Amino acid sequence: MTTLPPLREVIARHGLSASKALGQNFLFDEQLLDRIAAIPGSLDGKDVLEVGPGPGGLTRALLRAGANVTAIEMDRRCLPALAELAEAFPGKLKVIEGDALKIDPKTLFAGEYHILSNLPYNVGTALFTGWLSGEAWPPQWASLTLMFQEEVARRIVAEPDTSAYGRLAVLAQWRSKAKLAMKVHRSAFTPPPKVMSAIVHVVPREAPEGVSMRVLERVTEGAFGQRRKMLRQSLKGVPGALDALEALGIDAQRRAETLSVAEFVSVAKALTKA
Structure with a gap:
């Protein structure tokens, strides 16, 4: 297995710090990142989209799991660190500089793919609803494994007659299965956000017929x-x-x-x- 320098060392060497404006919070715990990468099941040889990889913490875990990763990153400061990661895993990581809100994942993959991401807090819900929308179903993605603020995650999996239940729950659940896969304590991040986080795992199911x-x-x-x-x-x-x-x-x-x-x-x- 490829030996990589500690993430903290990489971040220090490149002078990186999490950008509040970009909704960044970095994860360093390799065991936690490996657990996140394992949520969808085996990714060996499978295509994965990651949004906002930052310095590449989750990216490393995905690559260790054998995935072919396409990562979209708009923070140019992180690109050199990701380039080093691409060199360490030849042919397994493609990095695209750009805004994920403006990129259609269907243009990036010929077949089925998974989406795993520690989503930037400021665009997470917009990206999620975009991936769930569209008349064509089932989608090209096979699963979504996404980190949100815990409050947002609970809104996605909420049941009727609860305060969290709303449009997001209906959108997520009417033709897919959504579950709360893991809670992540705020102390796991650098810098620690003010709120707790949680990971939601979503898989598509057959869409009800005759519904727009x-x-x-x-x-x-x-x-x-x-x-x-x-x-x-x-x-x-x-x-x-x-x-x-x-x-x-x-x-x-x-x-x-x-x-x-x-x-x-x-x-x-x-x-x-x-």
């Missing part, structure tokens, strides 16, 4: 946009929604957080057909 993603988004946006109000009020701006509730036997006096993912999907399906 765009329609579901409109329904959840209306319902949760005024979550304290009854559905008869919050959904009155969505054409046909109140009629759909009546046809489906869903009480319009309920509030958004009481509806299951399946109920939201049934409303969207009715509106998609309309």
Whole structure:
């Protein structure tokens, strides 16, 4: 196995420090990083996308696991450290300088790939919802293993009738399975963030037939946009929604957080057909 210098040594040599503006927090614990890389199962010989690798802590773990890694990094300061890592694992690491929000992963891979990332806090939710969106399903990615602030992670896996349940939970769960895979204490990072973190693991499942993603988004946006109000009020701006509730036997006096993912999907399906 390739012997690498300690991450702290690499960071010191390149004069790197985590950028608050870029939402960076570095992980140095090699055992923890190996555990994260193991969450999706064997990655030996598989294609992996990593966003925001920074100095390459998780990247190392992915490469040790045998993955073929494509990493997108917009912090030019980190590129020399990543270049050294690419030299240590010939042909296994491709680094792209750029903004992940502006790059379509489907253009980077010919076939199936996994996404693993300690996501920058300031763009994590936007990237996640982008990967979940799109009418075509199943997606090209086989799994998402992503680090979020724990509060965001809990919103992704939340169940109905809980304070964390909202649009993000419906979006994540209507055609995929999401679970909280691991909590990560703030002390594991340098510098330590103010909040705890957690890793969410998502795998796609068969999408409900006859449901438009765009329609579901409109329904959840209306319902949760005024979550304290009854559905008869919050959904009155969505054409046909109140009629759909009546046809489906869903009480319009309920509030958004009481509806299951399946109920939201049934409303969207009715509106998609309309």
